[in-house]
Amino acid sequence: xxxxxxQRDAIRDNLMNRCDHPTAxxxxxxxxxxxxxxxLGTVYRNLxxxxxxxxxxxxxxxxxxxxxxxxVKPHCHFQCKMCYNVLDIPFEYPEELNAHASKSFPGxxxxxxxxxxxxxxxxxxxx
Amino acid sequence: xxxxxxQRDAIRDNLMNRCDHPTAxxxxxxxxxxxxxxxLGTVYRNLxxxxxxxxxxxxxxxxxxxxxxxxVKPHCHFQCKMCYNVLDIPFEYPEELNAHASKSFPGxxxxxxxxxxxxxxxxxxxx
DNA sequence: ATTGATATTAGTAACAGTTCCTATTATCGA
DNA sequence: TCGATAATAGGAACTGTTACTAATATCAAT
Numbered sequence: 001x002x003x004x005x006x007q008r009d010a011i012r013d014n015l016m017n018r019c020d021h022p023t024a025x026x027x028x029x030x031x032x033x034x035x036x037x038x039x040l041g042t043v044y045r046n047l048x049x050x051x052x053x054x055x056x057x058x059x060x061x062x063x064x065x066x067x068x069x070x071x072v073k074p075h076c077h078f079q080c081k082m083c084y085n086v087l088d089i090p091f092e093y094p095e096e097l098n099a100h101a102s103k104s105f106p107g108x109x110x111x112x113x114x115x116x117x118x119x120x121x122x123x124x125x126x127x
Numbered sequence: 128x129x130x131x132x133x134q135r136d137a138i139r140d141n142l143m144n145r146c147d148h149p150t151a152x153x154x155x156x157x158x159x160x161x162x163x164x165x166x167l168g169t170v171y172r173n174l175x176x177x178x179x180x181x182x183x184x185x186x187x188x189x190x191x192x193x194x195x196x197x198x199v200k201p202h203c204h205f206q207c208k209m210c211y212n213v214l215d216i217p218f219e220y221p222e223e224l225n226a227h228a229s230k231s232f233p234g235x236x237x238x239x240x241x242x243x244x245x246x247x248x249x250x251x252x253x254x
Numbered sequence: 255a256t257t258g259a260t261a262t263t264a265g266t267a268a269c270a271g272t273t274c275c276t277a278t279t280a281t282c283g284a
Numbered sequence: 285t286c287g288a289t290a291a292t293a294g295g296a297a298c299t300g301t302t303a304c305t306a307a308t309a310t311c312a313a314t
Contacts (some may be wrong), residue, residue: 001289003289004282005291005292043269058255089232090231091299101218105217107205107251112241120234121234130310151300167264173262193301250285265305271299271300275296278294
């Protein structure tokens with residue numbers, strides 16, 4: 001049974017009201033302004049819970065800490081190899097991928113994640 | 128300037144002669160049979176170097192340690208949510224993805240990775 | 255073959271990110 | 285208001301990985 005908690009609300013709200021892809025640490029620093037005593041463990045615990053519940057999305061990039069996304073609509077991400085920033089790729093998501101892959105795979109495919117990498121617009125211009 | 132090393136050869140060979148997606152730890156344990164004194168740091172260093180050189184591929188899954196793949200041809204991976212094993216998805220890789228994404232993204236897209244998740248054939252049957 | 259410059263190593267310490275533990279506090283149905 | 289228990293703060297512990305250092309291996313020039 002899940003009980004309500006003000007901290008969890010704040011974490012959810014923080015993610016819903018931003019368009020970037022913050023780390024747990026970033027969310028933690030932000031929420032500290034309203035909850036000076038909030039613990040980093042609480043942030044991690046609730047980010048995990050919320051992503052299990054499907055209210056947010058966890059993005060593991062392989063470079064640096066995990067990111068989180070309040071937008072759970074399927075979409076692709078891009079990580080810059082230079083600044084490690086994560087951006088959305090705004091193109092039509094290939095919805096048929098799961099079905100396509102299932103044909104050649106004898107297990108159960110529940111979902112997928114597509115990530116691009118390269119140079120972000122910012123780093124592209126300054127180097 | 129890169130100098131030859133027997134340890135690096137053994138690491139490369141190990142990855143080339145297997146079809147799974149071992150972790151650094153697994154490679155380390157395997158190679159210990161031929162190089163009892165090899166250090167885990169050496170394995171990590173060479174796996175990084177080899178993947179920078181494009182001789183092998185690094186797979187970051189977001190669940191558990193990184194995996195490595197001696198097959199550098201573009202292909203998709205699947206990770207089981209239950210046993211965390213990583214498998215290949217043997218379907219035609221959507222080569223046009225990068226070009227497609229580039230149209231709607233003002234940075235430079237160098238590559239992508241597609242990962243599926245769900246239940247592997249093994250876990251599907253035993254649960 | 256010997257030498258010298260330096261890339262690489264083994265071993266270990268340090269580090270980053272995350273999870274776990276425990277006593278205390280907040281939530282919420284009865 | 286009370287009682288059961290979910291959630292918390294704070295910090296310790298853990299996992300995967302990288303960094304450090306003295307010793308060793310490689311290899312081009314002699």
